[in-house]
Structure formats: structure tokens, C-alpha cells
Amino acid sequence: MGAKAIQLSHVNITVSDVAQAEEFYCDVLGLTVMFRRGSAASFLSANEACSHEIALIQARPETPGPVEPGRRLGLNHMAWQMGTFEDLKEVHRKLKARNAEIVRIADHNFSLGIYFRDLDGNENEVHYELPLEDFPRDETGFSRENPFPYQLEDDTPVDSPVREISLV
Numbered sequence: 001m002g003a004k005a006i007q008l009s010h011v012n013i014t015v016s017d018v019a020q021a022e023e024f025y026c027d028v029l030g031l032t033v034m035f036r037r038g039s040a041a042s043f044l045s046a047n048e049a050c051s052h053e054i055a056l057i058q059a060r061p062e063t064p065g066p067v068e069p070g071r072r073l074g075l076n077h078m079a080w081q082m083g084t085f086e087d088l089k090e091v092h093r094k095l096k097a098r099n100a101e102i103v104r105i106a107d108h109n110f111s112l113g114i115y116f117r118d119l120d121g122n123e124n125e126v127h128y129e130l131p132l133e134d135f136p137r138d139e140t141g142f143s144r145e146n147p148f149p150y151q152l153e154d155d156t157p158v159d160s161p162v163r164e165i166s167l168v
Contacts, residue, residue: 011078012055014063015120018042021056024119028094029080029126046080054078065121077115077123085150088112088128092152107148110135114152 015021022042025031031044034052043052082088095102095116103115103123113127130148 009050010053010055011075012057013075013078013120013122014057014059015118015122016059016063016065017119018056018058020119024098025054025056028091028098028100075122077125079113079125079127082126082128085112085128088114088126089152091126105152109148112148112150112152 018039018041022033022044025044026033029046031046031054032048034043034045034048036042040058042056043054044056045051045053047053082091092102092114095114101117103117106113106115108127111127111129113125115123115125117123128150
């Protein structure tokens with residue numbers, strides 16, 4: 001057996017304004033600034049025991065904006081796992097308060113994901129995942145028919161179950 005990666009270390013994204021992007025990610029997701037390189041870059045983390053999980057790099061003025069998802073190759077979205085369902089609900093409230101673009105809220109049966117865009121249009125997901133022993137299962141493995149057992153809020157529509165994402 002050859003070399004094997006142990007985990008995804010970080011994501012590096014180019015943004016139009018590092019300071020604004022830093023404020024957005026720190027406010028919405030509660031990330032911590034681990035270090036900065038002047039106004040050229042900011043390195044943020046949810047896990048303060050590592051150097052960073054996301055690097056925000058200042059774009060050049062001529063850099064074009066993001067292309068509509070599904071119309072380009074490359075990163076689709078970044079996913080941030082929340083520790084509790086209450087944490088997920090708090091992020092949802094923060095996104096709504098900032099009038100952030102919420103792309104969709106998806107029931108993945110074993111998790112509930114909120115997909116949103118940052119200030120530069122990069123798509124993110126925040127999700128709460130049930131403990132493995134609570135995953136809905138049937139004779140074939142993970143059940144795709146049992147909805148996630150919690151709702152964000154009474155007035156928030158949730159796609160259930162998600163069909164466009166293959167769990168196999």
C-alpha cells in the first residue's frame with residue numbers, strides 16, 4: 001500500500017476583498033484568524049490546533065468573478081460541519097440577518113445542509129450530521145427515504161429527500 005492522505009488540510013480561495021471575506025467567515029461560521037499576510041491573505045480556522053482550514057487570497061483587480069456552478073470544472077462548494085443542530089440553526093439565523101444568498105437547504109437523510117454563497121459568490125455548505133449510529137438504514141445500507149428528523153424553523157422549506165446527490 002502506498003502513501004495515503006490523512007485528511008483535507010485546507011481550502012484556498014481567491015476573494016475580491018480579504019478584509020470583508022475574513023469578517024464574513026468569522027461572523028457567520030465563527031472562524032478564528034490564525035495569521036495574516038498584510039492585506040494580501042488571511043488564514044482562518046475552526047480548529048485552533050491547526051494553522052488554517054481556509055486561506056483567503058486577495059484577487060488582482062482584473063480577476064473575473066465566479067462562473068455559475070455546474071458551468072465550470074473545479075470546486076463546487078466547501079462544507080463546514082457544525083457540532084450541534086442548534087449551531088446549524090444559529091448559522092442559518094446569521095445568514096438570514098446578513099441577507100446572504102441561501103442557495104438551498106437540503107435534507108440528505110443523515111444530515112441537513114444549508115448551501116450559501118459568500119461575498120464573492122463561492123458556495124459553502126454548513127451541515128449537521130447525525131451520529132453514525134443514528135443514520136437511517138435499510139437492508140441496502142443508508143436509507144434514502146427517511147427524512148432528517150429535525151427542522152430548522154417552521155417556515156423554512158427543506159428538500160426531502162435529496163435526489164440529486166448520490167449516497168451510493
